[in-house]
Amino acid sequence: MLGEELPKLYDAEEHRSNSSQSFQARKNILLKTHGRPPWYDEDGLPVCDAFVIGIAGGSASGKTHVARQIVKSLGSVPTVVILSQDSFYKYHTEEEIALAHANRFDFDHPDALDMPMFAACLADLKACRQSNIPVYSFAEHQRLDETKYLYGASVIITEGIMALHDPSLRALYDLKVFVQCDSDLMLARRIQRDVKERGRSVEGVLEQYLRYVKPAFDNFVLPTSRYADIVVPGSNNSVAIDLISTHVRRQMNERARHFRKNMACTSIDKCLKPNDNHEDWNVIVLPQTPQLKGIYTTLRNEKTSRQDFIFFVDRLATFLAEKAMELLPYRDKVITTPTETAYSGKEPDVKHICGVSIIRSGGPLEKGLQRVLSDVAIGSLLVQSDAKTGEPLLLHVMLPKCIRHRRLAVDTWVFLLDAQIGTGASAFMAIRTLLDHGVQQDHIIFVTFLVAHNGGISVLHKAFPKVRIVCGAVDEGLRETWLEHYHSEGEGHHYGDGRKVWIVEPGMGQIGDRYYL
Numbered sequence: 001m002l003g004e005e006l007p008k009l010y011d012a013e014e015h016r017s018n019s020s021q022s023f024q025a026r027k028n029i030l031l032k033t034h035g036r037p038p039w040y041d042e043d044g045l046p047v048c049d050a051f052v053i054g055i056a057g058g059s060a061s062g063k064t065h066v067a068r069q070i071v072k073s074l075g076s077v078p079t080v081v082i083l084s085q086d087s088f089y090k091y092h093t094e095e096e097i098a099l100a101h102a103n104r105f106d107f108d109h110p111d112a113l114d115m116p117m118f119a120a121c122l123a124d125l126k127a128c129r130q131s132n133i134p135v136y137s138f139a140e141h142q143r144l145d146e147t148k149y150l151y152g153a154s155v156i157i158t159e160g161i162m163a164l165h166d167p168s169l170r171a172l173y174d175l176k177v178f179v180q181c182d183s184d185l186m187l188a189r190r191i192q193r194d195v196k197e198r199g200r201s202v203e204g205v206l207e208q209y210l211r212y213v214k215p216a217f218d219n220f221v222l223p224t225s226r227y228a229d230i231v232v233p234g235s236n237n238s239v240a241i242d243l244i245s246t247h248v249r250r251q252m253n254e255r256a257r258h259f260r261k262n263m264a265c266t267s268i269d270k271c272l273k274p275n276d277n278h279e280d281w282n283v284i285v286l287p288q289t290p291q292l293k294g295i296y297t298t299l300r301n302e303k304t305s306r307q308d309f310i311f312f313v314d315r316l317a318t319f320l321a322e323k324a325m326e327l328l329p330y331r332d333k334v335i336t337t338p339t340e341t342a343y344s345g346k347e348p349d350v351k352h353i354c355g356v357s358i359i360r361s362g363g364p365l366e367k368g369l370q371r372v373l374s375d376v377a378i379g380s381l382l383v384q385s386d387a388k389t390g391e392p393l394l395l396h397v398m399l400p401k402c403i404r405h406r407r408l409a410v411d412t413w414v415f416l417l418d419a420q421i422g423t424g425a426s427a428f429m430a431i432r433t434l435l436d437h438g439v440q441q442d443h444i445i446f447v448t449f450l451v452a453h454n455g456g457i458s459v460l461h462k463a464f465p466k467v468r469i470v471c472g473a474v475d476e477g478l479r480e481t482w483l484e485h486y487h488s489e490g491e492g493h494h495y496g497d498g499r500k501v502w503i504v505e506p507g508m509g510q511i512g513d514r515y516y517l
Ligand SMILES: Nc1ncnc2c1ncn2[C@@H]1O[C@H](COP(=O)(O)OP(=O)(O)O)[C@@H](O)[C@H]1O
Pocket: 057, 058, 059, 060, 061, 062, 063, 064, 065, 066, 189, 190, 193, 234, 235, 236, 237
């Protein structure tokens, strides 16, 4: 299967069943990623939709093959997903399933598909929102109870016999393709494939073909070839695939952005106000008590042992998490004490709450959050700088259920965790990701040890004025350097790999490395 040859899959699926049937069903969706560069501008707004290709053609004409070859030849294009129309077969009744097993159910009529759902999922993905895609089993002739979470593709390839049939689908495509194949070849391929992969008999395939597949091809599928921008042959089609990939790559290059550098030279002054009123601030700094300064002195000291570093980071993380908890709304709650007296107290007035950690330097803050919210679900985002361009790349998304589902995300409060805000590029990408999922800006509380005074904080504030940032210290400097300059022999200081990075000064060094190495 191509998925196994591809680089790391990019998903955060809740149910990872190992049954071969649901594994087979999941082949309907294939995904590969090389990391997604910024898809938004300095104001935090998405500036480019995903590029969507719709591939139609007869059954076994080679649509999936074409889609997979495009993925292969796209090479390093950030994140590509293949979405099959099969995922959108409607729920079938027991009766319909019995008919299907007797080859008496028409899967080739447009009404067999949930087109509005297909178009809605595609529209969400195109607009950079998440979607939870149904999973279909050919063996059971049924939609399964699981869904597949998808988010963040910059190229989406949909394929299916009816991919060009529905006007609402056609409106979403940037490129429409029809795979034209000889009927005999399609039938021969279908027999081979359905017997091998879909558990069918030769007689069954022929019966279904003559009764439903061929008439539907003539009536519904072939006529849609007139909508195609490109007609691709069903065999010997490498030239056509090359042309398509070249076109897509060109489109993707036009959309590329240069982000991190622009964010590095800004000022915090606009958002840090010289008063103590949390409501006006979006940066909330812990009171600079001698006790807190003592903790930072230990953490900043390059001579601090790893054991002490971990101890003090954990302590500080708890302070920060408690401070962040102050920003939640609270409602009145009356309880009875063990002395049987009524007590009028408070409790958080939130429907859902979770943490999201930016891997891997957000990790040290997780323990602190778990100390104040013992059963909190914590997801993660992997954002890394591109070695060549320095731009942030979104490499991995693993979010809790209360964010993955839009209807829950709007009522979810999120503690976003990262060790420091330097250029702000990672924070920016993480916040945009949460907003794409439907989390409300004022429900995001960024928790961090350090903020760079002349870093990207001002750009963050301008783009996301309602996001609040809880930190323990604001440092003066942000400087671009080579990581190898910071390679030292001391305990826990091995982070030289020759890449250019922005560092906060005086700072605490690479917090994640000092904590984990
Ligand atoms: N260009 C091609 N050259 C050789 N075999 C192909 C080609 N395209 C498709 N096939 C084979 O034909 C069968 C059906 O192709 P597939 O892409 O699954 O069709 P569809 O998605 O249109 O139903 C598969 O076994 C596949 O390997």
